[in-house]
Amino acid sequence: MGLVGKNTAVLLSSVAIAVLTSASGALAQEQNANYVTLLERLVIGAGEPKIAIDTPQAVTVLDQEDIDGKQPTTIRDALEGIPSTTVIGSDRVFGEAFNIRGIGATDSSSDGSRIIVTVDGAPKFNEQYRMGSFFSDPELYKRVEVLRGPASATLYGSGALGGAINFTTKDGADFIKDGYSGAVRLKGEYDSNGDGTLGSVLLAQRINETFDILATGNWRRSDDFDLADGSTLSGSAFDSLSGLIKGTARFGDNNEQVLRLSYQRWQSDADNQDYAQTGTMAPFVGFGTVDRKVTDDTVVLSYENPDAANPWLDVNLNVSYSSTQNQQRNATGAGSPLFDDVDYAYNTFQLKGDNTIDYEAEGFANHFTFGGLISQQHREASKPNGEAPSPFHPQGVENKLGVFVQDEAVWNDRLALIGGLRADFHDMQPSDLALDDVKGVAWSPKLAALYAINDNINIFSSVAHTERFPTLDELFSTQAAGPTTHSRVASLDLRPEMSNNFEAGFTVSGYDVGGLENAVSVKTTAFYNDLTDMITTTPSTVADGAPYYYNVNKAHIYGVEVEGAYDSDVFFGRLAYTLIKGEDGTTGDDLANIPAAKLVATLGLRNVDWGLEYGVRATIAADPAKAVADANFDPTTSKAYQSYDVFANWKSTGGPLEGTEARFSIENIFDADFRDNLSVDRSKGRTFKLTLAKQFDY
Numbered sequence: 128m129g130l131v132g133k134n135t136a137v138l139l140s141s142v143a144i145a146v147l148t149s150a151s152g153a154l155a156q157e158q159n160a161n162y163v164t165l166l167e168r169l170v171i172g173a174g175e176p177k178i179a180i181d182t183p184q185a186v187t188v189l190d191q192e193d194i195d196g197k198q199p200t201t202i203r204d205a206l207e208g209i210p211s212t213t214v215i216g217s218d219r220v221f222g223e224a225f226n227i228r229g230i231g232a233t234d235s236s237s238d239g240s241r242i243i244v245t246v247d248g249a250p251k252f253n254e255q256y257r258m259g260s261f262f263s264d265p266e267l268y269k270r271v272e273v274l275r276g277p278a279s280a281t282l283y284g285s286g287a288l289g290g291a292i293n294f295t296t297k298d299g300a301d302f303i304k305d306g307y308s309g310a311v312r313l314k315g316e317y318d319s320n321g322d323g324t325l326g327s328v329l330l331a332q333r334i335n336e337t338f339d340i341l342a343t344g345n346w347r348r349s350d351d352f353d354l355a356d357g358s359t360l361s362g363s364a365f366d367s368l369s370g371l372i373k374g375t376a377r378f379g380d381n382n383e384q385v386l387r388l389s390y391q392r393w394q395s396d397a398d399n400q401d402y403a404q405t406g407t408m409a410p411f412v413g414f415g416t417v418d419r420k421v422t423d424d425t426v427v428l429s430y431e432n433p434d435a436a437n438p439w440l441d442v443n444l445n446v447s448y449s450s451t452q453n454q455q456r457n458a459t460g461a462g463s464p465l466f467d468d469v470d471y472a473y474n475t476f477q478l479k480g481d482n483t484i485d486y487e488a489e490g491f492a493n494h495f496t497f498g499g500l501i502s503q504q505h506r507e508a509s510k511p512n513g514e515a516p517s518p519f520h521p522q523g524v525e526n527k528l529g530v531f532v533q534d535e536a537v538w539n540d541r542l543a544l545i546g547g548l549r550a551d552f553h554d555m556q557p558s559d560l561a562l563d564d565v566k567g568v569a570w571s572p573k574l575a576a577l578y579a580i581n582d583n584i585n586i587f588s589s590v591a592h593t594e595r596f597p598t599l600d601e602l603f604s605t606q607a608a609g610p611t612t613h614s615r616v617a618s619l620d621l622r623p624e625m626s627n628n629f630e631a632g633f634t635v636s637g638y639d640v641g642g643l644e645n646a647v648s649v650k651t652t653a654f655y656n657d658l659t660d661m662i663t664t665t666p667s668t669v670a671d672g673a674p675y676y677y678n679v680n681k682a683h684i685y686g687v688e689v690e691g692a693y694d695s696d697v698f699f700g701r702l703a704y705t706l707i708k709g710e711d712g713t714t715g716d717d718l719a720n721i722p723a724a725k726l727v728a729t730l731g732l733r734n735v736d737w738g739l740e741y742g743v744r745a746t747i748a749a750d751p752a753k754a755v756a757d758a759n760f761d762p763t764t765s766k767a768y769q770s771y772d773v774f775a776n777w778k779s780t781g782g783p784l785e786g787t788e789a790r791f792s793i794e795n796i797f798d799a800d801f802r803d804n805l806s807v808d809r810s811k812g813r814t815f816k817l818t819l820a821k822q823f824d825y
Contacts, residue, residue, distance in 0.1 A: 174194045180634045183545065183575040184689055185210070185652045187277040191301070191764030196776060198790055198816045199265040200318055200325075200349070208689040208727040208744070209273050210703045216259050216407075218352055220365045220395060221421060222404035225807055227275050228656065229684045229709045229721040230289035232465045235813070240598050241624075242289040243279065247296055247389060248551035249532035250284075252473055252504065254521070254600050256465060257403040257414065262423045262451065263294070263393045264316075264369040266327055266345045270295035271453030275688070276654060278573045278591040279629040281531055282499075285569035286595035288626045288658065296389060298373055299331040299339035304824055312822040320814035321364065323349030332554035355800035355812040358538040362401030362416070369393040384430040396420040396823045400487045402460055406807020415459035417465070422723035424450045439482040443498075449475045462609075469518065470509050477502040479529075497531040506599050515559070521603040527551055532572075545575040545589075553596045557603045562617060565602050569594035569623055588631040595624040597676070601662055604675040615665065618674035625659045645695035646770040651700075655685040659712075681712025684721070697739070701729040707753075717752035723767075723804050731774075741775035751769040751804035768801035786822035791815075 138596040145542040187209045199205040203214035203223055217233060225242045227233050244251045244261055253260045272293045274283070278289035302310045309332040316325035330344040351359040373389035401407050402414035426448040434440040451473045458466035481498025502584035505523045507514040515521075533547035549571040556564050601618060608614035632652035640647050660678040686707035693700040704726050709718035731742025748768045774792040779785055794814040802809045 173710040176693040183577040184278050186528045187273045191269040191273040205265040207619050211705045217406045217808050219363045221402045226287035233719045243283045243287045246294045247447045248424050249425050253451045260626040268294045269297045277593040277626045280571035280593035281549045285571045299341035302331040307824045310824050316818045321349035321352045353812040355798050355810045367395035387429045389427050393423045413418040417458040418456040421452040422452045438485040444480040472507040475504040490539045494535040496533045502527045518605040523599040524556040526554040541579045543577045548572045548799040565747040569596045583637045591628045593626050597621040601676045614671040615675040618676040622660045627657045632653045649691040651689045653687045658682040684709040699731050703727045707792045723751040738778040738780040744772040746770045765802045765804040770799045772794050788820045790818040
């Protein structure tokens, strides 16, 4: 039958059981407030706030408990188990990037712009050869929203071919209990793989009834990780410091208006690290080592005014500054400007805002949102000795003006229609080359519908288009001829990438199934993404003088995602199933960036009175497509695999240990040796993790 067939059988069985259960009338129609499954989390980043299962888009929301429960060492750990979402590259903190629905890779710098990543609304972006695209620590965040598919582009920006990921930082109010003025939280973590440790201190203080502040600092370190095959992952040792300072003021009628100012920093200074941080397995050996200091800063000032008394006003304003800097020194590689001493940086300033106008009548509600943004991104590269850096990493400025509208109409709480349109105007200005600016506009329309057949079953569908304008790197990179390389010129005639995406699916949810107190929810989404004019590097076999980048013809990516959750006082469980196929529209070959079919399932037990829960998490992956496995590696190195984790979490329910929690887990408990087909390196070995935390309220 094969693993794919078995996984598909599991998928179809799960859906069939849910539908039959619903049809039999076993699902209660009123929500049990005691149980909120993963699919019933409120989604903030998809227009008018709504719960995930009622959103006509595939979206997953992780909250603070989800993040803490995974005891993540890196961002990769925090996002494990989200359908169609893979943190690719490697387990190194300098080598993590994102892939959503087969879009996103580390072998082309342009892939960083196909998935939009934000922190509190501030855009995060990085392009550098054999480096990751996002540098941070999971301890800074209380919430992550992953919106899959190009429908995200209307609100997040054109070019979201894969989707959008939005990280939300912690707030002081999250830790200050009623009747108290502040809290101090201490947290320590030990990771046996690499003898890693985390030390964290958090202070939350209520200055008065309308103003609170939060300050937190984290120190995380590790030696090189051990792989399951008995070797070590060279260049994975790290030592990082991160921190967050945030002030929140509430004012106006009923304190509805909120003003927040935050500053976040992550920094890691590592010597003798592998140059290729995204992976060092063959054929990516021979790059040597390098000293790197990476610093990531984010400053955000935001204002919210929902004004419940005025249906014409629900405004959000956000001003942000984002900076990612990489100081590269003492590379041991030779023969290429890749190994020069260079300081790279991306500095982005952004102002954005939106407003929603609400209209309600009997049996009808309408939410009309409009907004826009102005942003300027500086791409910088400078040598410490004052010499001009190589133009393969060109400097320049991108100016962008974006405007969008979205309308959501709801009839009788049964039928919802959402239509949207966005236009992003780009002006790309090179700094290193005597070339004219490149200007253009990218469009992102969408139309989505959701219909509630009854209180338990929804059906939905959507069609979305987006266009990704070429980046500074793609437009202005050049390369001089060398002993083994051809010369390349700027790619000024590039066309925007195009994506036409179609989705359809259904949801099933209910409460008190079988007469028990519980909640059950399942969401199934099928999608088809038609991509044209994809941008890639010119093959090395082309003669001198060719553009560095060029447009290829077509690609087709299609698949199905299933996300399910069960919650009760005794049992809980989660299911994430992904099956994606991708092919070159011209040759019919499999695409190299498509993840293998994968099932991630969590089953657990809890004792509410004792504050205890424990369980097992299984990851089962199929064989990748042959062409995918053959893309860069011996196909025998990426095969079907299974990996299992066990975990136990305890939180004090009162008494002298109030505010104390302990978490323990064993990851890859059977020390399975495998290579995920989107990872260059092999799997981490068996890992024991222990976390102890204590909050002191005053």
